Amino acid sequence: MRLLLWSLVVCLRAPAGICGGGVVFTKHPTNQTVSQGKEVRLGCAVEGVSEPDITWMKDGEKLYSTDQVFLTLGEQHWETSHSVKSVQQQDAGQYWCEVEFHGLTFSSRPAWITVEGVPHFIQEPQDVATFPNTPFNLSCAAVGPPEPVEVQWWLGGVREEESRLSPSALHIPGVNSSMKFYCEAKNARGISVSRTGTAYIKVLPEAPVDLQVIWMTDSNVTLSWKPGFSGHSELSTCNVQVVKSKGHRGDLQQEVQVPPHLHVLSFLRSHSNYSARVSCVNEVGASPFSPWLHFSTPESVPSAPPRNLSFDLLERHLSLRWAELQEEELQGKLQAYKLQWILGGELQEPLLFKQNHAQLSGAGRFFNASFQVSACTSVGCGPWSTPVLVLPASVQVQAQRSHIWVGLLLGLLVAVVVGLLLTTVARRREKETHFGSAFKDPGPESSVFFTAARSFNRNASDTQESTLDSLCINSELKNKLQDVLIPENLLTLGHMLGKGEFGSVREAVLKSQDSTIQKVAVKVLKTDITSSGDIEQCLKEAAYMKDFHHPNVIQLIGVSLHRRPGQRLPIPMVVLPFMKHGDLHTFLLLSRLGDQPFDLPQQTLVQFMLDISKGMEYLSSKNIIHRDLAARNCMLHENMVVCVADFGLSKKIYSGDYYRQGSVSKLPVKWIALESLADNVYTTQSDVWAFGVTMWEIMTRGQTPYPGVENSEIYEFLIKGERLKKPSDCRDDIYEIMHSCWSPVPKCRPSFQQLVSQLEALHLNLSPRPPPKEPLLYVNLEGEESGADAGGGAWTPDAEVEAESCSWRVPWQQVEETDWLMPVSGTTLAIGGDYRYIIGPQGAPGDDETAGDVQDEEDTVINL
Template identity: 40%
Template sequence: MGGGLCGAPPPRPPLSPLSLLGAIAALGLRFLEHPSDARAAPGGSLRLRCRARGDEEPPELGWERDGAALDGDSDLAQVALPGGAWVATSQLRLSPVSASDSGRYRCWARLGGGARLLSREAHLELAGLPVFLEEPQDLELAVLAPFRLRCSARGPPEPVRLRWLRDGTPQNGLGDPLGQSPSTLWVPGLNRSSSFACEAHNERGVATSRSATVTVLAPAPRNLGLAAAGPRWLEVTWEPGDGFGDTGGDQECTVQLSPGDAAAVAAVADPADPASIADPAAVADPAAVAAVSRSVPVPPFSLRLAGLRPLSRYLARVACRDRRGRSAWSRWVPVATEEGAPEGPPRNVSAAWVGPGRARLRWGPPRDPLNGVLGGFRVGYGTPAHPEVILDVGLAQEASLDLGSLGPNVTLRVVSYTGGGGGPWSPPPLPPPPPAPLETQLVRPAAPAGVWWPALLALLALGALALLALLALAARRRHKETRYGAAFAPAVRFRVRSSYGRRSAQATLNRLGISPELKEKLRDVLVERHRVALGKTLGEGEFGSVVEGTLHQDSGVLRVAVKTMKLAICSRGELEDFLSEAACMKEFDHPNVMKLIGVCLQPWGRGSEGAPPAPIVLLPFMAHGDLHSFLLCARLGDPPTALTPRTLLGFMADIAAGMSYLSQRNFVHRDLAARNCMLDERLRVRVADFGLSKQVGGSQYYRQGRGAPVPVKWVALESLAERVYTTKSDVWSFGVTMWEIAAQGLTPYPGLENSEVFEFLRGGRRLGAPPQCPPHLYALMRRCWAADPRARPTFEELGGALGGLLRGLPPPPGAPAPPHE
C-alpha cells in the first residue's frame, strides 16, 4: 500500500531553469531593453543601460560583471504606468574606463526580493593606443659596463609590438623576438653616453616611452678600505680611478655608508641581470640606499666619518668628480665601528641592610643603547674617610656586601660595562639606618647595684605620657569625623584602606602559586582592579576590544585605554607566560612603541572558582585613536582631508622604528596592522596592541600551539601554512600595513575572502600597487612579501630606506632649503 494521509508527502522536484524563467514571467517581470556590446578607449567614459517591466510592482535592477556582483556607479529610475504596471531603468556609469572594466556585463531584475531574471550578456572591449607598464630608466655606468633596459606595454587592442630606439635609430624589427612585450634590451657596453626609448605599436597607432639617458662615467675609484675605526667613527681611504685629475681643476670625492652587510646590498640587485651583480650601483638608488653621504676635496684620498652607531656594520662606496664629470661608484665594501660604552646607568638600584655590617644591593639592566655586548657590572662602596672598593660581579644583578664597620655614611653605586668601557655610575641609593652592631647587642656594661629602679620608673612614666597623648589624638579625630559625618548625612562615609591595593593582587598571585621571582618582577606591573573604571568602547578587534577608562592613582586620575583579550587564559602556566611578557613590556621605552601602564586581573565571577583570572591591559589614551580609523576619516570625510606623501611616509617610518625596537628585544608582534597602531596628539605613530606578542628566545621563532584565530590578510605565507611566527613574519605584516597607509585605509586583497588568501599567495601572486603609489615605494612593499623569509629586509633596513625616501621629497612650504652637499 502507498502512503496514506498519515504518511509524509513525496518530495517535490526542483524547478529547472526553464521552469524558473516561466515562474518569473508568470509574475509579470520581463526586460524591455538589454545592455548592448560596447567598445571604449582607456581613460574615457561609458554608460550601459537596461530596462525592465513589472505588471504589479516596481522592479529592482542591478548589475554583475563576469558573474560577480558589481557595486558600481549606477542609478535606478522607476516610473508607474496606467493600470498598475511599472517600468524601471538602470544606467551603469564607467568613468574613467580602465583595463579592469573589460568583461561580460549582465543586468538583473527581480520583484520584492524574489528570484532574479538575467538580461542578455553585453561585452565591453577596450581599444586605444598602447599603455606602458614599464619604461626604460636612466642609468650611470662605467665604460663598457654591460646593462639591461626593460620595456612593456599592453592594449587593448592586442597584440602590442615593441621597437627599441638608440639615439633615434631602430635597434630591432617589430617581428623580432625583441619586439614582444615585455621586452629586455641587452647592451654589452657603451663608450659614450646615449639615449634609449621604446615604441609600442598596435592597430590603433604608436605610443613612445620616455627617453632614458645612459651616462658613461669615468673609471671608479679602487682599493677602498678601512684605515681606522672607533665606537662612533670610521676612517676610509681609497685610490682614484685611471685618468682622474689629469685635466686639472677642482676635484672632490663622495663617500656613502649604508647600514647592513653584503646581503643587504645583494637584496637590491637583480640576480637575472649580470650588470646589477657586478655593480650594485647600477640598480640601487643612492638616495634610498645611503644613510650617510659626505663629500671632501681631494687629495688626500681619505675621509673620517663621525656620528655613527657603535658596534654596527656598514657598507661603504666612493665616487669622485673632476672636470670631466663624475666617476662610477666603487663596489660596496663592508666596514664596522668598534664597541662603545653604555650610555645610561643601571636602573632601579636599591639597597637594604640584611644584618650587622652586611647590605644587599640590587639593580636592573641599563637603558639602551648599550652600544655593545653587556660584559657585566661593577659595584663600588666606600665613605669619605675610606677609599672606594670596586668589585666585578659579572652579569649578576644583585650583590651581598660585607661593609664591616663603615657605618651609615657608606656610599653604594653600580656601573655596567661592555668591551668599549664602562658607562655612567648609578646615583647612590639611600639605604635605611643600619641595625646596631652585634657587639653592642651582646656586650653591655654592667649597671651598678641599686641604680636600675629609677631608670625603670622613668621608662614607665614616659610610657604613660605617650599613651595619654595617643588617646587624646584618637578622641579628637573621632570628634572631627562625627562632625563631618553629620554635615553630609545621609551620605555613606568610608575610608580607603591603604593596605588593600597591594594585598589583593598579591593574594591572587599566592593563590595561583606564582613563583616568588615573577611576583617580584610584577611589583610595579600589577594594578588593582578596583582602581580602574571602564567607559565607552573605543574599538573591536580580532583578538579583543578597547574601552576608554580611568585609573585612580594616589597622585590623581589618569585617562587610559583598557585592552580586554578575547583569547582565554586556560591554565596557570599560560597566565604566568602572559604576566612574564607584561613585566618585559613594562620596560619598553621608545617614542614609537606604546608603553604599558599596567595589568589588572579580572575574576571570572560565579561558577568559575579556581579558574585563572582574565588579564586586562592598561595603555595610555591616544588623542587621535588608531591609524586605520584616522586614514578612513581623512579619505571619506566630508570634506575629505588630503594627506601629503610626507605624512604617509612619516607614518611608515614611525612604525618601522617602533618594530625595529621590538625586534631587537626579541619580541614578535604577530598582529601588526594599521588598526593596531595609535596616533598621539602630535600625530606620531606608536605600535600598540601587544595582546598577541610573544617574547622568543635564542631560536628566534614562536610556533603557535592552539587553534586561535589569525588576521589572515596581514599574516605571512609561512605563518598561514605552519603557524610559525618570527621577526621576518612581522616584516611581511609591515608590508601590508604600508599598503594600507598608501591606500589610505582600503582593506587589503579587495574582492578576496579570508579563505581564498592562502591559495592566492601560494600561487606567487601578491597585493597590487595602491592607487597613485610611487613605484619605488611599492617595490619596498614587495620585498617585504618575499616567499623566503630570509630574503625580506630587516626593520632597520626598512627604516633607512623610508628615511631616504622622506629626504628625497621636496621640503614643505616655508621650510628652509637643505644644505648643499
Template identity: 50%
Template structure:
C-alpha cells in the first residue's frame, strides 16, 4: 500500500533580506518541520504598497536576487507534489531601515508578537528612569561647574559670597607633563599632541577582546553635542617594555594621516594613570566596528551556532573594499606588511576597513623597506621574496591581498592547510601555491 505525500508542515527557516541601493538578496533555509514528501522547490512572495503581490517559483535554490524596492514585504514557502506549505512570517524591507550605500540584513519576525508587550514595558521603565535621572542631574548641575564645585551662596560681613573648589585642571601643561612621564621620543610626543583627548570624556564599557599585551573595550566618547560609540585599545602597561609602548603609540599616530572609508582612522589618544602611579597607560580611541574583525565574521558565518549564507556578491564586495583601502595606503607610500582578514574590520554597514598598522612602515626614500630587528611575522601571508630577504614593497602587500582573498573565498579557513609555518618558504620555493577553493568561480 503506497502512502500519499502531503504538503510541508512548516515554513522555510531564517528568512533574511540583504539590501542595498540596487538589489535585494533574499535568503532562507529548508523547513525544520516535516516535509511530508519530496521537496520540489520554493515560492517567494513579495509586494510593495503600490503594487500587487507577486509570487515567483525559484525551484530548489535557497536565495533570490531582485531589484531593490522600498517597503517590500517578503514571504517564502516550500512545496511538494501535493501542494504548497505554510508561508513564513513576513519581513518588511524599507530604505529607512538601511544605509543605501551598503548591504544590511533583516531577519524574519512576526508582525505581531507578545514580545512587543515586554518591549513596551522595558521602554516605559527606561523612560521613567531617564526622567528621574535627569531631575537628579539637574539638581547636581546647579552646584557644579565644568572644572569644580560651587557651594550654596552665603553672606559674610554683609556681602554675598560663593565658595568655589577646583576639581581638576585640564591645561596643556598637564598633558605635556604626562607625555614626558612616558619616556618616549620627542618626535612621537610632537605627533601625539595633536590627537590627545581628555580622559574624563571617555567612559569604558564591556571588554570586546583580550590578548597577551592588552585588550579592546567598548566605550563612549562625550563630544560637545553628542555621545560617540567607540572602540578603545588599552595596554597592559605592567608587562610591556618601553619599546612596545612606543610601538603601540606609533601605530596610533600613523593612523591620524588616513582619511578613507576603507581604512581605519584614529579618533584620539588619551593617557590614564595606573594604580601604582608608575607610567601612565596609553589608550587609543578608534571607531566602533559592530561586526568585529572580518576573519571571525567569516568563520562564524560558516561554523557558528546560526550559520549565515554569504552570497558571492558580498564576498567580492569585501575583497574590493580591501583593495580600495590598500590602494589608498599605497598612494600614501605606506606598506602594511600584515594584511590579513583578521586585521580588517567590518562596520555596521558591512563595509570593510583595513586596520592594525602595528607592522606598517612609511617609505620616505625608494620604494622598499628592509626589516631590521627580528619580529614575529605572519609567514603564511608574506610574499616569498620578503621571506627570503626581509624586503617589503607595496607589491609584497599585493601578495598578502591575494592570501586575504583566499581567506574570504573559503569563509575564514587557514591558508596552506596542513603546511607548518616553518615549512612555508620551502613549500613556495618548490612552486606550490594556494589551491582554488572548491566553490570559487574560475574568474575569481
C-alpha cells in the first residue's frame, strides 16, 4: 500500500507521458540499524532516464560523496549506492535519493540509519557560580541507541551512589568552595563521560584596567576602561571618581551602567588638571579602584573680560592698565592681551600686549579715543572690557562737575520741564553713542602692517656715532665694509622676526639721505656677546654678501653699529632686504599643513629648484662653499623668486677646491654629503648633495628628510647605499636629477651649471598653470631652537643646525613659549593678529636684545 501511494506521488509530480513509461524508482533505500564503527550501505535504482544524475540526500541536505558508484542495469536503467565505512552517531538520520528530469525532481522513498553505540550527550553539565551554602541544580542528558541510558554523577572526585535514568537533574544543597563535577552515561554498548563543570563561589571583582581618555574637549572628557576579573558574577555598574587638582579626594563620583565600559565626564573646567579612577560592582560588592589616570583639559577662550581698565594721560605718553584675570576666568595660558581702540568712529588696528599694562607714545593722538581690552589664549580671545574714553584730566573733572550740576538742575525742574529733560537725555545718549556705545563685536581684523617696538634716539646729544675703527677687527675687513656703513640714526628698529644662538632678526625702516624709507631686515648680534672674534665673524658674513650681485642670492644693503653705553664695543647690525614670504621651508609646510592649505603646482616647485640652482651656480663661480644649503636657508621674495641666504657656515676657497672643517661645530646632519660626514671635507660637490636633499624637501612640501632615521644613524644608512625615497607625486625625471646629486663619488655628481640646464629644460616641458586667484597665506613659524628662518623677511643668525634642528614644527603642534614671541600659527589666527606685533609694556618685545641699552628713548609707532 505504501509503495502504491509513493508511486502515485511520483506520478503526480511528473509531466504527462512519463508515468507508466517514464521515470520509475525500481529500488529504494531501506532502514538499517548498525553498531557504531561498522560499515553501512544504501542502494537506489531508477529507470526511464538516459545517464541520470542521481543525488543522495540526508535530512534535507545534499550529500557530496567521492565514492558514489553508478551501475547499468539495462537501457535507461541505473543503480547507485551510498556507503559509510565507519558509521558514527552523526551519520544517523533519514536518507533518500533524487533525480532531475525535464526540470522536475523525483525522489525515492526515505530510509533511516540508526547507529547503535555508547550514549551521546544532548545536555552536559554547565559551570555554576553561586554564593556559599546556596542550593543549586545540575542537569545531564544522554541518548542511545540502544536504550535505556543510565546517568552516574561524580562530585569533587567522589561518585554518587545512586544512578539515575537519563535525563538526570541533581540537587546540590550548597558548597563553601569551588568544586568540579561531571556525569557518566551508560547503556548496553558502553560508557560516555561528559565535560567537567565547575561550581564557582562568587567573590568581589578585580580592579578595572587600561583606563584611558579616548576623546576630549575643553569641558567634556570620554573615559574608557576594561573590566578586570568579574568574580564569577556579572558586573552591573561601575563607579567613576573624579578629582580636580591635588590634595582633594572624592570631589565627584558617578555611577555608570555597564556595558559599555565608558563614560563622558561633562562640565569640566578648561585648562585644568584632573585625576580619575574606576571601581566596578557585581552581586558581591565593589572592586578596588583602578590606578589614578591624570589628564589635563585643553584651553578655551577666557570667560570674562579684564576689569578695571584705566589710563593715565601724560604729556608724551598714554599709560593703560587693567586687572589680570583669575586662573579660572582665563581658562588657558595667557598668550596676549588684545587692545582695540576707536577714534573718530573708526576702528583702529589692534595692539597685542604680554603684560596687563602698556605705554603708548604720542599722547595727543589718543584724545577722545575709546579703548577696550580682551584676554587671549591660544584658542582665541574672550569678551571685551567696558569701553574707556581717553580725555585730559581737566576735562574729566569738568565733566564730573557738569554732571553733578546737571543732576541738581534736573532734580529741581523734573516736574516742570519734562520736555527739556527728554531733550537733555537724548543729547546725553547721542554723546554716549559717539564716545562709548559705538563698539561692535570685533569681526575679522587685518594685521598691523608695522609696529616699531623700539627706535634709537636720534636727538640724544651724548650719543657718539660708532665707526668701524671702534671695532677690533682686521684692517682688510674694515676697509671692505667702510663704504656700506649706515649711520645709526637712519635706522628705526621694529618688532622681532626671529632669533638664534648669537643674535636676533628685527624688522626695520631704513631712511635714506633723500628722506625715502625702505622696509628692511636687520640681523643684530646679542648684547651679551663682547668678544671681538664673534663680532668679526658676524661682519665676515656681511663681507661675503657685499660681493654678491645675483637675483637668486641675498644681497647686502649695509652694516650699522649701535653704540652701547658703558660698553667698549658697539653692537654690529647687518641690514638685508625684507623678504615678504619668509623662508622656503616654512612656506612649503604651510602649503600642505597650514590652516588654509594651498596648491603648489609642479611647475612652481621646479621653478623654486631652478632659482636655487642658479644662485648656487653663481656662488660656486665665486669659489664659495655654502655648507648649509637647505630649504630653511632659502628666502622667498614677494614676486615668488627664491634667494639663497644664510652664509653663517660659508667658506671661501683660497687654495685647492675643498675646505676641511678643523673644529667641531653644529652642522645639518641630514643635508651633509657622505664624504663630509666621513672626513669633514666640504666641496662644491658636497653643496650639490645638499641641493638634492633640498629638491626632495620641495617635492614633499617641507617634510623632514630620512623619516624614521635618527641623526646618529645617517652615516650607516648612507654607506649601505640607501638614499631618500622617491616622493609619492614626484615625476621620474625630477627624481633622477635629485638622485644623481647623491652619488657616493663626488666627481660623478652633476655640477650646478649642469643642474641649471637640466631644470630649465624640465621647466619648459611642464604645462603652465594660471596663478591662484587669491594671495597665498603666510604665517611664520619660529622657535627657540629652530634653525629655520623665523619669518617675515629674514632668517635667524647662526642657526641651530644640529640633529634637533632638522625636525621642524608644524602649525598645529603646541610648542613651548619663548620669552616673548608666539610661534604657533593656529594661536596667531585665533587671536586675530600676527604674532610679530606682540609688543611689551613699553612698546617693545619682552626679549628685546637692546632693551637695556636704550632706556631713555621714546617709543615710535609707524604705520606703513
